[in-house]
Amino acid sequence: xxxxxxxxxxxxxxxxxxxxxxxxxxxxxxxxxxxxxxxxxxxxxxxxxxxxxxxxxxxxxxxxxxxxxxxxxxxxxxxxxxxxxxxxxxxxxxxxxxxxxxxxxxxxxxxxxxxxxxxxxxxxxxxxxxxxxxxxxxxxxxxxxxxxxxxxxxxxxxxxxxxxxxxxxxxxxxxxxxxxxxxxxxxxxxxxxxxxxxxxxxxxxxxxxxxxxxxxxxxxxxxxxxxxxxxxxxxxxxxxxxxxxxxxxxxxxxxxxxxxxxxxxxxxxxxxxxxxxxxxxxxxxxxxxxxxxxxxxxxxxxxxx
Numbered sequence: 001x002x003x004x005x006x007x008x009x010x011x012x013x014x015x016x017x018x019x020x021x022x023x024x025x026x027x028x029x030x031x032x033x034x035x036x037x038x039x040x041x042x043x044x045x046x047x048x049x050x051x052x053x054x055x056x057x058x059x060x061x062x063x064x065x066x067x068x069x070x071x072x073x074x075x076x077x078x079x080x081x082x083x084x085x086x087x088x089x090x091x092x093x094x095x096x097x098x099x100x101x102x103x104x105x106x107x108x109x110x111x112x113x114x115x116x117x118x119x120x121x122x123x124x125x126x127x128x129x130x131x132x133x134x135x136x137x138x139x140x141x142x143x144x145x146x147x148x149x150x151x152x153x154x155x156x157x158x159x160x161x162x163x164x165x166x167x168x169x170x171x172x173x174x175x176x177x178x179x180x181x182x183x184x185x186x187x188x189x190x191x192x193x194x195x196x197x198x199x200x201x202x203x204x205x206x207x208x209x210x211x212x213x214x215x216x217x218x219x220x221x222x223x224x225x226x227x228x229x230x231x232x233x234x235x236x237x238x239x240x241x242x243x244x245x246x247x248x249x250x251x252x253x254x255x256x257x258x259x260x261x262x263x264x265x266x267x268x269x270x271x272x273x274x275x276x277x278x279x280x281x282x283x284x285x286x287x288x289x290x291x292x293x294x295x296x297x298x299x300x301x302x303x304x305x
Contacts, residue, residue, distance in 0.1 A: 007031045008068070009219055010094070012054055012086075013075030015041045017175055018100075018167075021212035022073065023047060029216060036063065055082060060089050071219045073098045079133040079146045083153035087160055097162040098218055101151055101226070103204070103274055104144035105166055114204070114234070114275035117226040120148060122155035122164070151226065161224050165215060168230035168274055169266065172208040172296030180265035181300045184241050187264075188248040193256035196237055196267040200257075203272030204230035207292045214284060223282050228274040231289040237267040239290075243297040 009031050013019050026033045027046055035043045039051035052063035054076065072094045077083055083099070090097060105120050127149045132138045139146055151164040171181070187194050206214075206229055214229050238253070245251035263269075276286050 007070040007220060008034075010034045010036060010050075010067075010069045010072045011075060012036050012072065012077070014073075015043075017173065017177065018170065018208060018212055018215070019075045020044070021173075021209060022075075022215045025212055025216035026219065029220070031219070034067075034069070036060075055085070057085050057089060060085070064089070064093065067093070069094045071096045071098060073100070073215060073219055075100050077150050077154075078139060078143070080127050080129055080149035080153045081133050083150035084129065087154060091160060095161070096222065096224075097154060097160065098215065099150065099154055099162060099164045100215065101147050101164040101166045102144065103166055103168050103228075103230070103272055105148045105151065105226075106272075106274070107144040110270035111273075112271055114273040115228075115271075116275045117166070117228055117278055120151075120226070122148075122152040122226065125149060125152035127152050155225070161222070163218065163224050164226045165218060166226055166228045166274065167211055168204045168206040168228075169272070170208050170211055171205050172292070172299050174299050174302060176208070176300045178265070181240070181244055181297060183265055184244045184253070185248050185251070185301055188241075188245055188251040188253060191254065193254045194237075194241065194267075195258050195261070195263045196255050197263055197269040198257045198259050199269065200237055201268045201271045202234035202236045203266065203268055204234050204274045204276075205289050205293075206231050207287070207289075207296050210287060210292070214279070214286075217284055221282065227278050227282065228276050229279060229286075230274040230276050231286045231292070232276070233289045234271075234273045235289055235293065237264065239293070240266050240297075243293050244301065246294070247298060247301045 034048040036050040043049040050063040052059045106115050109115050125148050154162040241253035
């Protein structure tokens, strides 16, 4: 059931890339939006701001005061500790909690078929709050595990309705800060080989504007549990490079297969494809990745209209 009234929405994080587009869509849909972050940048016009450290329970509860929300969209929940703190603080303060998760929760799946949500069921994931989640190096090395356990904490019990949006690799935007597509463009300019696995698997992707649209839509829905967010059609490294080459004078990708060692950003030794059928059943229609790919690449490489 879609809520048709204007919602009180809290976005945790959200000051760049997907988050700022999400906020713009929520405002355009007529919702009242509050952003909670550490105050490093001012909020957009029409958005209220709360300044707090989301890892500090006293800071968070103090900033919230007596405020309540229809929905919280958490853009920056990476660990089970953060999820546990959020449950404590937002229990009774929100009707629903939307966590932005990742395709990396499927890091141990390697199927040529697109992976469905039930492949990683949060209720079966063991949670260990004692791991060194505050260590940046540990967290970077266990990114998928941190997200899996965070999902599990939020999903435990029915008294805290939540959904985890498992986001595919995001492409597009002139503010893409990852440098991944630029990696390919630079190698084409210099003629340096692009390292790929000896057996290179495809992956599903999502356009930055589309994932913002999906999150804004999900904020107004009432479903729970994990949901995959990916455009139709898995893409190969070769297809991505073909789109990049169109914007590099004389651009041509030279691939160097490697058995072990580091490979280029969008090349994979295992399949990274997600099935988006649940999203479709819930009422959201994703586009085909091959339709938006040329435009997304042009935006990121500064060649857009």
